[in-house]
Amino acid sequence: MKLLIRPFLILWLTVVFLTELLKSAWKVFIEVMTPGLSATPRMVAMPLDAKTDGGITTTANMITLTPGTLTVDVSDDRQYLLIHAMWGAEGTEAVNADMKHNLERVVMRALE
Amino acid sequence: MEPSLAIVVGILVGGGAYLMMSANLIRFLFGLTLVSNAVNLAIFTAGRMTYGAPSLVPPGGKTVAEGAANALPQALILTAIVIGFGLLAFTLSLVLRAYVTFGTANSAEIREAEPMPEGRRDDSGKG
Amino acid sequence: MNSLILNTAARLMVPVLVIFSLLVLWRGHNDPGGGFIGGLLAATSLALYEKAAGLERTERMLRIPPLAISAVGLACALASAVWGAIAKGYVLAGVWPLLTVGPGGEKEGLPVGSILLFDLGVFLVVVGGVSAMLFALEEAAVPAHQDEQDDIEGKD
Amino acid sequence: MTQTDTGTMPAAAKEGETAGSPQPGIGRALLFAPSLVAALAFVWFLTFLPAIGRGEVFTLVYPWIPALGIEFAFLLDGLGLIFALLVTGIGALIFLYAAGYFLGDPRAGRIITLLFLFAIAMLGLVLADDVVTLFLFWEGTTVTSFLLVGFDYQKAYARRAALQALLVTGMGGLALLGGLILLGDFAGSYRLSEMIAMGPAVSEAAIYGPVLALFLLGAFTKSAQFPFHFWLPGAMAAPTPVSAYLHSATMVKAGVYLLMRMNPALGGTEVWFWVLTIFGATTMLIGSIWALRQTDLKQMLAHTTVMGLGTLVMFIGGGTEKAAIGAALFLVVHALYKAALFLMVGCLDKKAGTREVDDLAGLGRAMPITAWAAALAAFSMAGMIPFVGFLGKEVMYEASFSVITEPVLVAGAAYVANAMMVAVALIVAVGPFHFSAPRSPKPAMDPSWTLWLGPVLLAGLGLVLGVIAPLTGDAVVNPVAASILGRPVDYHLKLWHGVNAALIMSILTFVLGFLFWRTARPIRAGLAGAQASGLISADELYDRVLEGVRATAKAVTGRLQNGVLTSYMRATFAALAIVLWGAIALSGGPRPTPSFDLPLISYATMAIMLIATAAVIITRSRLAAIASLGAIGTSISIIFVLYGAIDVALTQLMIEILVVVFLAIALLRLPRTPERKGFRVGDAGIAAAVGLGVTVVLISVLGTPLDLTLTEFFEENSAPVAFGRNVVNVILVDFRALDTLGEIAVIVIAAIGAVAALKAGRQAAAKTTTTMEPGE
Amino acid sequence: MLEGVLDILGAVLLVAGGAFCFSAAVGLYRLPDVFMRMHASTKAGTLGLMFIVIAFALTQPALDVVIKAILVSVFMIITAPIGSHLVGRAAFRTGQPMWHRTILDEETRRFQPPGGLEIVHLGDDGEPLPDDPGRILAASSSAGEAPADR
Amino acid sequence: MLLAAPILLPLATAILCFLLRRYRFHRILSQLSALALIVLGIVILLEAIEGPVTAQMGGWAAPFGITLAGDVLSGIMVTITGLAAFTALTYATVEVDTATEQLGFHALAQSMVGGVCGAFLTGDLFNLYVWFEVMLISSFGLLVIGGGRAQIDGAVKYVALNLVGTLAFLSGVGLLYGTAGTLNMADLGVKLAGRMDETAVLGAAGLLMFAFAAKAALFPVFFWLPASYHTPAFATSALFSALLTKVGVYALLRVFTLVFEVDNPVVSGALIGAAAITIALGALGAAAQDDIRRVFSFHIVSQIGVMTLGLALATPLALAGAVFYFLHHIPAMMGMFLLGGIVAREAGSERLDRIGGLWSAGPWLGVLFLIPMLSLIGIPPLSGFWAKFFMIRASFEDGAFLLGGLILVASLLTFLYLGRVFVAAFWQPYPGPAEEAPAATAPPLQLLLPVMVLAGVTLAISFQAGTLFDLAALSATQLGDSAPYVSQVLRQQP
Amino acid sequence: MSTLGATLSGPLAWGAAIAGLFVIAGIFVTLYRVIVGPTLADRVVGLDLLSMLLTALLVLFALAVEVSAYLDAALALSLVSFLATVAFARYLERRQDVEAGRQEIRREHGDA
Ligand code: NA
């Protein structure tokens, strides 16, 4: 069953991802092309649910290409991602929740 | 004809030559890279390359389309690039080796084969 | 580097790239590509793998020492030269045993012959030579205690 | 002057005394074989005397390099014959003497072999009739002389003397070679006889000056003429038989031979007369004065040899028939008594234990044969009647008067020299043997027959030839003089001419000679004082010249080859700039006016390259430099794409990034760029000249039309014949596959070399790095 | 007709792609520290390049063009974040300067090297702050020199 | 196949040497290959006496495909290359240790030989560049392999300076292609006839002259040679002395007779100037040295000047003299280097003030030493005399009395410095402790055999000077009049 | 002077030209970062973007002159530039460790 729907999940993942990428680039565009800096950077450690190499890698990559966040590192125990967020003013939880909701779940559904 | 390329070649050669005259072997390597590139570009320029299409015969065709790039200098440059890479890679290894051996990458301090006239002489050094 | 992310990606990408480089070698007689470009592509991929997985694992994966690969490549090219000399009377002449040319110049069969052997030789030489230099540089440039440190950190 | 151990011969150095295992029987017999061979050759040459006396000439020619007219050619005439007789005759005696002298010495075989080889070379020299043949044997004598002088190679002075003789005579040999080639090319023939046959035509030619200078340099060095006379006393480092043979009788006469031989072609001019007279007279006087300075009998004889050679040269310069006769006669006279005296001194050295004149006295009774030989030779030397030396002196004075230009000068010089010979004869023959109680370092006795036979025969021959003066004149002297003059000679040698000017001069000579003998000690002391007061001798001059050459060589080389890579690179690039700008300055042809019409993307790419180039030079960050290099390489590959060179672009791109990667790896280990020592203006000037030169030449290239025949051939044949549609690839692997073969060989070899360099480096580092893991 | 539409669509994509590319460069220039600069280069750069490639594939829809376009896009999507991850990780581990307004969560401690590290803070002008209180992340007393590659 | 064999055979040997694990096989293969090369060279020589022979690579007609061309000169050079390789590699079997062999010594040596043969046989300018590079990179490898400190220092200078030459060569080829549209040397000669005064042509000629001069070690680009030749193994030094500079002079000879016009006053003036200064500086340099191999190195430089003079004068005799000089110099110089190796091995040093006592240990070695030494000094009838004689005569005939004189003066310095070496090595008492003094035991046969072979060859050349001069003259004729070569290369069939 | 030397015309040519101008401008801005730094990481990020922009330029050119073969170069560039980034990142990370090793070598050779 999972095998059958997996292609669709991957396709969904792609769609989600491309939309996120577009949003993310747009945010950067606005940030740098308008005067002043609105950024409130924050480095956070995000707990990982994905366990496989592929899952972690995909998650990490997608986090980078989506708005405001950038994967810096994976912890040696594979439990955390080190993430640099451009707009982290609302706090760690907000950043994490956004990413978890948008991406990691989709990735895990598609790949794990 | 592309005189602007000729000027670029001259500047690259000049810059590379300046670096190659440096005592710092790393800068020498940089200069070597520059001059190698410049020479390839010189052949390219001398080969009267024109702004145009690649020298490919279309499938089923007999010869290349009109205005295709001159293929011969391309082949020559390709050969030269690869040879230049071999030389550069070897030279790089040598510089590294010289550093491991002498503890310096300054050619002025590498004085074993031709020691200072009045300076110390290493007895054991002869290989 | 011991990056999980890089490792995973490299494991995925490198085989694809190597196959792609062979494709570039094959089609090089008719399209951009050929032994050099294919070889460089493969060498670049190996370099990438080396960066991701480390020298030792890369050497183990290759099995044959890279210098031997490049020597075999040169041997292929020489063999092609002699093949041409024997079959056509001219050193390095193109021999196409599987190709027949019709009266109108149309070609049938596989474009496999001495020229492809030569190009394969070029490919192998480039792959082997570049990798050999890369590995040797890597080995020489990274002092021993570095490797040690890698081992402490490393669980690739 | 203080003796140092740098190689000046100690005054009383011993020679040939190394004890060794005795020769085995056959070896001992073999030692005497050369003597026999030489004796047979002597006899064979004697048979030519009548024919030569009649004016006949014998030739022997083998082709050698026909394309250049070089032959292995010999000619036997009067001059050649007398030299051949001296070489073989004295040779036979000296080989015999040497065999005895070195009996039981393991080096006997070597010295006799070398002496024999020398004899062959000398014989060839005097008989050669071809430029190359002559030079071959000329250099043969130089080399054998080198080896013979350096026979006692353990001694520093012997090594020095050998090298000195090699250099001085080597220099002359090279000059002679130059002269021979010049003259040969002028004459259109390399046959000496044909050159000589040209006669005065040579001295009227433009090349006469250089040819003369070169020949004289050759002759003067070989025959120890001032200022090259110093090597001969040094060469006395050789064992006595060698000195007797090479350095009195034969080799040193090679220069004299050359002058005699070339006289018809080169002589007869003012310059010839003056040069030979002045140098000959100077040599003669220097030789005679310094002969008195010596206490070592061998050294004394060596200096009188210098004097004798000067005399010969002076008379060759004289140019008249009498002068030629005088030279010819004195040649024979000198060879006979001087060889005899040398051998006699060798006997003294061996049997009385020293050659120091002050340590020898009253040995006449203990060594009667030696004493007699000494006396006979000395009589001839002093010019006693009826010895051949008397004839020599008479003719010499006659010749002096006959000289057209400066008879007083010549006669005066001859007078002093002859008086000195009398004095030396007295010192050598009287001092050690007579009028005093016996005194010698070891108990003296006559040597075995092999040692005394030579001196006795040679000295005796001096008497015989004097007695049979007319025969000596007709058979020996006249043919030689004829060769010197290049025309037949009609002169009748007589023992007694009656009382004439020459006889009076002879008597006055004895008086002066006797005075010299009696005052020898004070003269010696005075000379020693002069020497000590810093008068520079030619020998010291030689040292200074040699030091000067070495110092110049070291200075020049040290400046150029200074071991500093940057200075080499600077010179190399400067040379490149000169080549480029030289070519530009000295050429013409199309110089197009540049036009600039390209899309923005081209100029943008070029601008990237220029900015990055500046960055590589200026930046102190190595990573920025590497990154800039990467940017340059990538930009070049974009340019390749813009112009349709996709294959090249792909290759360039990947190679460039590989270079960047390699550099990044290497920089992990390599040290930081040290602070730049400012802008190197000179280097920048050179670099700019090179770069601009390349641009100018490149633009000139662009001004010529390009012939695209090759490219069209490739394009048309690529698909239909070579079965490939990518023309560039087909060129690489088919049309020009040999280039590619070499190129991939370069990659393989570069990889082998790089791995070898780095692996070995790692091994080398492993030896010193303490933090290395075991088993690495 | 379709071709005309595609051409216009392509032109729009091209201009947008170019603009994104340019914005990435501007971001690299304007943003104050390396981490923030990576945001710009990674996201805007990747999308800009993708737009241009897609425009190519739309306007010259030959099979090989489409394949190459997809390859380039996929490749960019895979490699760009990996590159920024590697550079970011190195930058973080070697204590590269960071904008002074950056907040560091406590949990990021686990990503620091065992010896801890000291981070230089950059002011709004991009220059290191003169009297930086320092947000030292872990015990590390040695006052190292500025790691700027000068 | 005949003309390609001297290139393919060493390369194949190199591969085999590299792939084979047994080092004994390396040696045997290496030596056999070198012997085969001698045979190939002689065959080419014999065929070329009738006139140049050519082969078109890939069957593509000239000037489209690459031409290999063998004339008398290339035949001679291939033969000597074989001889040089055989002797040096035989010597190396003892001198070069297994660890170095393991790193690829024989592969490098063989590929250098292949590159050298390629340079001698190719008729294509770009292909010449390629073989130059093969030779160059192999020599780089040989220089650093198994090296100590001095070797690395020498290698750095050697590599750095040679790279400049190589880049100039490549630019020159590129510019020449851009001017004439062809790369075949015969075709280039035809296309460039009468165009020497164009900036493009003269500039390219200048670059090529610079490059070849750098390879030949002419003033002012000879620094690399004395900086490096004394550092590697003696076998390597000897091989270098035989081949590397000669390829540079060969290229000058070939390219400046076939492609350019050497009688152009600018070209000949530059060559004469460079050659004359090289002769002088080389001889002075040798006189200034205190190490055996450094003396030899500068001697090579000086002799390279003389050979180049042969080209610069460009009369038939001068060209023949230059060719004869090759014949003489390679075996004699190699013999000298290898004997220097034996001397250094026996006496334990290369410094003239630290060696000695060898005559007492065995005069036969001294006699052997005298053969190449006297030949290099130019003592008749040894080969070196003839070489010098031809050159001096050629200078005088051309009215260049000063040049002839210069050769003579340089010869005098040769007396000085080679005489010094001989005296130091053989006559001077051993300066070190007596127990370290050279013993009277003979060196291994593998060391003596090559030296004896080379001495034998020198003697053979000496006594066959007439025959060999005829050969050199024939070669000079072929060089001087390139019409037969050109027509043979460009005849319209592959 | 045209921007790309385009062979095509119409809106696409205009679009390509404008995009070309954007990209070229971006390249020079990025070069500033590569050369000026100030940190090594900045340069590496700059180089990464530089190669991305050069890739874009190549694609634009290929589009403008309608030669799809040139896309190969873009593909290759994206591959090798990734390799360069990886190498530089490693250089960044290792440099400091290596600095320690170098001290050792200097000590051995007794000079700084
Ligand atoms: Na993100």
Ligand code: NA
């Ligand atoms: Na990238």
